[in-house]
Amino acid sequence: MTTDTNTLPLVAGEDPAVLAAGAPDWLAALRRAAIARYDAIGLPGPRTEAWKFTGLNAVKALTPVPAEGVPATELPPAVAALDGPRIEIVNGRLSALPAMPTGVEVVALDDPAAAPEWVRAHLGSIASFETHPFTALNTAQLAGGVAVRIARGAMPEAPIVLSVAQAGGGETATIAHPRVLVVVEEGGSADLVTVFQGSGRYIANPVTEIAVAEGARLGHAVLQAEDAEAFHVSMTALKLAEKSTYDGFVLATGSKLARHEVRAELDGEHIEYAINGVYLGADGQHHDITTFIDHARPHGTSHEMVKGVLTGTARGVFQGKILVRPDAQKTDGFQMNRALLLSRDAEVNSKPELEIYADDVKCSHGATVGELEDDELFYLMARGIPRGRARALLVEAYVQEAIALIGRAPVRDAFAAVASEWLDRHVAGVSGSGE
Template identity: 40%
Template sequence: MKQSALLDHPFGARYAAALPAADAARQDARETLALEGLPGPKREEWRFTPLRGLAKIPFIPAASADDIDVCDLPADVPRFTDAHRIVLVNGVYRADLSDTASETGLTVTEAKTPDHGVDAPLAVLNAAYMSGGVTISVRGVVAKPVHLVSIGAAGAEPAAFHPRLAIAVAPAAKLTILETHHGLPGQPYFSNPVTTISVGTAGVLRRYVLVREDSEAFHLATTVADVAADAKFDAFHLGLGGALVRQEISVDFVGEGAAVRLNGAYALMGRAHHDFTTFMNHDMPNCTSSQVFKGVVDGESRGVYQGRVLVARHAQKTDGQQLHKALFLSRGPQIDCKPELEIYADDVKCAHGATTGELDPDHLFYLAARGIDPQAARLLLVQGFLADALENVDDAVVRDILSGEISGWLMRKASA
């Protein structure tokens, strides 16, 4: 890589010095990080999401700060009743806040080392300073869903943490997991999770992710998933908060007949920045991937969707769909949408689409003609636009939780 693509960043010797000596895996990653740095604006995948602002902040490792004290689950964290609860504070598993009654087939262990190599630049940073996390393994059908709660908090200085999450669904096993990411106000914190997922043959994973970080926080999440033959991976991601958020998800199809849905929605106000970057690596025949992302943007926010679908020569009968829809609530925001199809097979069904627009005047008039004032009408329509995306969430309890989160965002916007 060219020098010009590098970015000075705070994760060098000063950062490392605050931590105990690194093991071999971390040391390797630190050397790679020293060579490659953080991605600058000249790296195509990071062109729309500049890290300059992040790189200027003198983060310290959250693990080295002794003035961070989180002893309760914040009140605004949604309560997922009848679910196993796993709580991470600054990426570190907290048994005292968690509630995982034993269930046959479900194993939760603390992650100690970054054992799966992931190439993405933020995953290298994660491996260099990996500071906790959990591994969730599932055999058979786990009846109770899992709610993983991540709380970020800084003390007197800005703090960063780099957890590893692993979700392993054995062949024919089933799991539903809701991950919700939150934080406490104060100095900025930087959450840099890496999640590795494997769904075994004919396994089913439903993964729902809510990112509602503090408005000053950074959240750059990298997810890599391997999906085996006849397996289903059904994911929905909701982005509702954080100064700079990127949810990067790449999926490798490693068996025939797998079906993947990656759906999501985001709502941005102020100067918030949210990026969905996806990569569907169709390397097996007869697989389907479907992506629908919807965004609502206001203020001077910026929404990014980059979706790449690669279909190998031998991946015949691939069905790959992607759609991005954006709704502008004012003239200030910016949307960058870049769907890419790269197809080497000749018998495939692939398409992408993108729309952007404002609220439909015909819809507004219809509501007005029923006595609904313009402000309430806009609220109803924006909520409807986002609620429509939730139709893709199969789990009814999760759908209610996410719907409540959308209402919460609309209320924050109304009072902003």
């Protein structure tokens, strides 16, 4: 793999000894390794295969400063209406922590050296930075965020909402590196809703590590609704144990440029894993959803459905790979990417992949790109529905097919409302003739 040597000025050249000063040996070693790796590989360039569809020139041109100030933290009304506790991270650090249900422990990562044993056992062990420079950058700067533990057998009823907000700048962009660790112990079950948002011009570089133990379950819905001038590059890395379940979903509506990378290691038998999503792009936005599913043991199932809607000059990218290792017999893997283009100037790149080394598996993948059907539009318009509204209704039905895959009804309804509001703004009011 060929990489560029460009780095963000905020970190490049800093003395690792300064970053690690006062830290315990395990944390100092982690930070030193991360900054050394970051300086060695730099940011991806056009010849980096995993990034060839998502250029970073606009990011590399920035000289960001640490995020400060008070960003917009008001959640979308549908998400704010969810019952359950709301944890707030502002500019990379824990800002608000309400009382938690029985069996749920939350600790700040502002001082990782003081973290309990369960944090030290997992932090930095799931999200690799060997070939991921933004993860290396986050790890080198590890000094803020939150860790959540769902205790053995605990089953909180309401979703836990995690708001991650950042204050941007005007001429000068800001940068923050929030870190999130989620540990679901044996037999535990919980739902987490993560919302990324902010105001102004900034780079958000969050990393989320998730460990789901034997027989445990996590539903995890992510809403990326960053500011229109923001750059969002996130990594979610998971390790799942035997008979565990992960039900993941990403809804991306914000940012000037956003990349969501989700990497899952299915390291046990009878694991059920799902990562579905929708990206909605307009006004020159760039959305990238990149996934990697590693089936390492037998009898695992994975389901992936990612849909995109693009209008104006928006661009979408989907890259998904399913790896089935030799021991992973009886794997059942499904991957599908579909994109709907509402403009002649919109563009999508899709790259679904299967890499299979076992001979008794059932795996499929595919990709489709299309436009709205004229006969469907005509059917609705013939019944008195204006063209713009008819388009929105058809697109909404297309999007809701994916959102319907969210397991928890309250979360599903909240995300459906967010998507519907976006469609009302960007689709219903556009005629669609010769965009």
